[in-house]
Amino acid sequence: MIVDEDQVLIKKTLQGEKKAFEELMRKYEKRIFSFVIRMVRNEEVAIDLTQDFFIKIFTVLDKYNFEFKFSTWAYRICYNLVIDHIRKNQSQVNSLDDDSISSKEMLSSENVIRHDGFNNLSQEETRLYIWQMVENIPTKFRELILLRYVQELKYEEIAEITELPVGTIKNRIFKAKEILKKEMEKDGLPA
């Protein structure tokens, strides 16, 4: 059995130590929130979902199996929560539609970039721009890019979380990168 820092915190939480769960949340809040907000693209919804996620984790913590890594288990719960939310709201909210790339932020960011001229973009601006592009690619690509790069997970871990075959995941991440590279070239970002 692996006993890592997370698992020590979980044991303490299960023994009733409040501070331990707070520490666990502090460790994961940024990564979870970054993932959720990029998936749902709405701050209020992301805050609610992040809260729901941690409360859910707390209530099912006694069911956590210490033979597995906590982060994989937690991300899987988070992923399911977010995907459920997106599915429920897909019909009502257009901006969450898989193939529509029509968010206001994107249009305005493009305008800003056009005015400044591509070649004057700083590295930081390029970085922000690409991450904005990530938010606008279809969900099935976006979720994998986020799991890979925001949550820093291995392909095998992503496969466990999404229940997709590793081959499919690699293929979709490759497609996502192709899309992003095309966007970079279309907008003439510096190489």
Add this chain to the structure above:
Amino acid sequence: MACLPDHKILAYLDDEITSIEQSLIRDHLLICPGCRQKADRYAQLHKILAQPVNSEPPAWLVPQIMKRIYAETPHYTAIAALIAASFIFFVTWIYIYFDFSSSSLIQALRLTSDSTASWLVNIIKTISVIYTFVQAAFKASHAFLSMLLNTLPGTTLVIAFVLTFSGLLLFATKRWLLKKAGAVKK
């Protein structure tokens, strides 16, 4: 070697190819500016993806979750207090039910009434009636409290202690009266 397809370049950058392929690709990139530019772009993309723009959750998020979680969950100490209270209540109640009903107390009083001042009899009668009443009230409140688990376990504990103490006091009084009656009989 022909020009590299995108997925080969990506596999190369991801270290996901055999070492033989790796050297072939490296050689091709050295002589082909087109593929090199593609590889540079992907490398840049990788660099950017490796530095995600993290979004900060609001500072109140964790404290609020803590509040929600621990308000909804009874504390372990509260549960322990409630169990102790229930136990004391149970023991007291058994005592009272089998040994200690007001009728048995009054019986004991009758045995001694000839030698005991009547005011003491009246006081003890009144106390035993109040005791029975409090006991019933406690039973009802206990059922209510255990439903709410989290609510005022301290109060439950205090009531249980008061009941136990007064129950034992009545028990001692009865014993004393019976002893006295026995002495009178002798």
